[in-house]
Amino acid sequence: MKINSEEIINKVCELCGEVNFNLPQDVIDCISSHIKNDNSISDNILKEILENAKIAREKKIALCQDTGTANFFVKIGKGVEIVGDDIVTAINKGVSQGYTKYYLRKSIVSDPLNRINTKDNTPANIYFDFVDGDKIEITILTKGGGSENASFLKMLTPLDGWQGIKNFVIESMKLKGSNACPPVIVGLGIGGDFASVGLLAKKALLRTIGSKNIKQDYNDKEQELLGEINKLNIGPMGLGGNPTALAVFIETKPCHIASMPVAINVQCHSCRRKTITL
Amino acid sequence: MKITIEQLLQNIKDFKAGTKIELTGTIYTARDQAHKRLVELLNGGNRLPIELKDACIYYCGPCPNAPDKIIGSCGPTTSSRMDVYTPKMLDNGVKILIGKGKRSKEVFDSIQKNKSIYLLATGGVGALIAEKVKSFKLIAFEDLGPEAIYEIKIENFPLIVGIDCNGNTLFG
Numbered sequence: 390m391k392i393n394s395e396e397i398i399n400k401v402c403e404l405c406g407e408v409n410f411n412l413p414q415d416v417i418d419c420i421s422s423h424i425k426n427d428n429s430i431s432d433n434i435l436k437e438i439l440e441n442a443k444i445a446r447e448k449k450i451a452l453c454q455d456t457g458t459a460n461f462f463v464k465i466g467k468g469v470e471i472v473g474d475d476i477v478t479a480i481n482k483g484v485s486q487g488y489t490k491y492y493l494r495k496s497i498v499s500d501p502l503n504r505i506n507t508k509d510n511t512p513a514n515i516y517f518d519f520v521d522g523d524k525i526e527i528t529i530l531t532k533g534g535g536s537e538n539a540s541f542l543k544m545l546t547p548l549d550g551w552q553g554i555k556n557f558v559i560e561s562m563k564l565k566g567s568n569a570c571p572p573v574i575v576g577l578g579i580g581g582d583f584a585s586v587g588l589l590a591k592k593a594l595l596r597t598i599g600s601k602n603i604k605q606d607y608n609d610k611e612q613e614l615l616g617e618i619n620k621l622n623i624g625p626m627g628l629g630g631n632p633t634a635l636a637v638f639i640e641t642k643p644c645h646i647a648s649m650p651v652a653i654n655v656q657c658h659s660c661r662r663k664t665i666t667l
Numbered sequence: 668m669k670i671t672i673e674q675l676l677q678n679i680k681d682f683k684a685g686t687k688i689e690l691t692g693t694i695y696t697a698r699d700q701a702h703k704r705l706v707e708l709l710n711g712g713n714r715l716p717i718e719l720k721d722a723c724i725y726y727c728g729p730c731p732n733a734p735d736k737i738i739g740s741c742g743p744t745t746s747s748r749m750d751v752y753t754p755k756m757l758d759n760g761v762k763i764l765i766g767k768g769k770r771s772k773e774v775f776d777s778i779q780k781n782k783s784i785y786l787l788a789t790g791g792v793g794a795l796i797a798e799k800v801k802s803f804k805l806i807a808f809e810d811l812g813p814e815a816i817y818e819i820k821i822e823n824f825p826l827i828v829g830i831d832c833n834g835n836t837l838f839g
Contacts, residue, residue, distance in 0.1 A: 430685075432736065433687075434789050436794060437789050437792045437795060438789075440792075440795055441791070441792035441793070441794050441795040444794040444795055444797075444798060445740075445794035448794065449733075449735075450730075450739060450740050450793070450794035450797050451730050451739060451740035451793060451794065452740065452791065452792075452793065452794060453740055453790075453791045453792075453793045454727065454729050454730050454740040454741050454742050454793040454813075455728070455741055455742075455744070455793075456730060456740070460770070462767045491733075492730055492732065492739050493730055493731075493734040493737075493739075494728065494729070494731070494739070494740075494813045495812055495813065496728075496813065504700065506803065506810075506811070506812040506813075506814075508812060517814055521735065527806040534744075534745075534768075535744065535790065538745070550671060567769060567838075568745045568747060568767075568768045568770055570767070570790040570791045571669075582787070611749075615684060615783045623768070625770065626768075626787070626789055626790060627768055627838070628787070628827070629837075644711070657791055658791055659791040
């Protein structure tokens with residue numbers, strides 16, 4: 390199946406607008422479920438988040454001024470042939486057009502030390518999986534700097550076990566959780582190696598709130614960690630109360646006999662993600 | 668409580684951590700790079716593009732405004748990144764800080780010494796905050812794009828007092 394790169398550019402351009410104006414329904418539902426109408430600071434913040442989502446959707450104003458790094462997770466079917474630009478160029482053109490067309494903030498600098506803004510939010514971070522079939526599935530995850538800065542990676546060792554992982558997550562949340570615009574979603578990557586575990590944690594953030602981990606033991610661990618995090622009393626915007634986290638998602642991978650890499654990628658309440666298929 | 672910046676400045680000691688206010692007045696955005704440049708100008712004895720005396724600084728890098736809108740999404744960014752420069756800003760006259768999240772002990776102490784105040788805006792609700800903006804103007808450092816200094820006139824901006832000048836903080 391042939392797909393013209395122009396189609397990818399146009400779809401990505403529109404996706405950049407849609408993802409920044411529309412809070413996913415599962416996030417809205419989860420936040421709504423925590424509202425107690427008790428006039429507490431935490432309750433008022435949750436209500437502000439829902440009102441913000443309504444204004445953003447209706448008036449097409451970005452949910453958050455930090456319209457983020459544009460992360461793309463692309464599944465390419467083996468029967469796909471892309472005509473025109475290569476897919477990386479096409480996605481970056483789509484990001485450039487979308488962030489300009491929809492007046493989204495350009496938050497990318499060309500060099501970490503010189504810090505000159507690229508002025509069109511490129512380059513995007515693009516990750517590929519190669520799959521069966523003749524379609525391309527593109528998922529965008531726009532990721533703000535505040536929650537990204539609350540993320541951690543640590544090379545634990547096998548005997549640290551699940552307790553070691555839990556301690557690492559809890560300590561990380563205590564240290565930086567309040568800066569990540571809670572209530573957050575915690576993506577936890579376990580296994581792989583130094584390079585791949587961060588991506589595992591990021592991919593974990595793509596799951597829908599309420600979805601179950603296909604591995605029952607990890608599903609139980611997700612619930613256990615969510616319970617522990619919500620005992621920390623960090624609360625919405627770090628001002629105490631509940632919830633601190635809306636969900637914990639774990640992704641795992643085989644790893645070396647000597648290693649147990651662990652990465653925590655935190656996502657703010659403005660969990661902006663959307664998938665399209667071409 | 669609805670209040671203007673002038674009223675807040677006149678009665679700054681009466682505002683306790685935890686108090687909810689809706690603020691009206693003129694504020695200036697400045698985040699990481701703008702702080703760096705302002706403090707470099709101060710250290711070099713140069714003239715600043717904004718008057719710091721009694722100023723209200725908002726840690727924010729807004730989205731650009733569409734032609735039919737005053738401003739784009741404009742919520743707060745994480746305040747603690749500015750902690751290293753904040754005491755210098757307060758010593759030079761800044762009175763009101765708006766951002767999100769905890770501050771360092773040095774910032775807390777400087778707020779006490781300078782009888783200033785730190786206000787919290789809700790992070791991630793930049794569309795809601797954009798509704799409270801009545802004007803938006805570039806002031807300085809245009810090359811920084813979203814990190815430039817902008818003058819924003821706000822009306823009924825919802826905030827909570829995070830650190831007051833009587834030694835109280837919402838962050839334990």
